[in-house]
Amino acid sequence: MTETGTASRETHLLLTLDVNGERHELVVEPRRTLVDVLRHDLGLTGTHVGCEHGICGACTILADGRPVRACLMFAAQAEGMALRTVESLADGRQLGDLQQAFTEHHALQCGFCTPGFLMLAEGYLAETPDPAKDEIREVVAANLCRCTGYQPIVEAIEHCAARRRARNPKEK
Known part of the structure; x- marks a missing residue:
């Protein structure tokens, strides 16, 4: 993770995320949630946004094999973790x-x-x-x-x- 930007612009982070076995390099705002990055930057809309407070569990993904609430994590916290979303369960059109x-x-x-x-x-x-x-x-x-x-x-x-x-x- 490295910082980019100048004093006149908001600071952004260069992240490398491993999602569903694919490596993604992204530039994101430091306080951007993981669920927003998954849905909006990576197009993985299977991870749903419900309460945005970690209560409902609709945004649950696996981080290093453990269930986490993606709405409660900043994307920067996920760097270096193996992330899995619901899209990883199916094999093409074949359900897991x-x-x-x-x-x-x-x-x-x-x-x-x-x-x-x-x-x-x-x-x-x-x-x-x-x-x-x-x-x-x-x-x-x-x-x-x-x-x-x-x-x-x-x-x-x-x-x-x-x-x-x-x-x-x-x-x-």
Whole structure:
């Protein structure tokens, strides 16, 4: 990260961000949020902006494999981290296994909160491949959904975890 600019202009930062396995060099204002850079500079609009206070979870992404609220991070804080957005889950037009489980279990209605839940669950399942239903409930309570209730979301995550374990029995 380097600073650019003069005394007469606002200072900007030159950042290098690793997003979904691609390197991006950007010049941004120091107080620019990560969610704004992802959406407006990189065109990754799957990361949604909800409350802008870190409460709803719609902007959840993975930073070094851990779920974070992109609305609460400055883009400059993300330099050097491996970032993943919801766009990383699908392979072209083929849904990822977690996205497929959400579809099969009707774990989305309006879809606004879905990217945040998907990324929250992706990070959680990477650390906890064999979660108990009560643990899943506790984790998903961190994000807000006004349409589905949480039961279909919990079932989708539980189902995806079981499928992943069946594919890779060594990862229990």
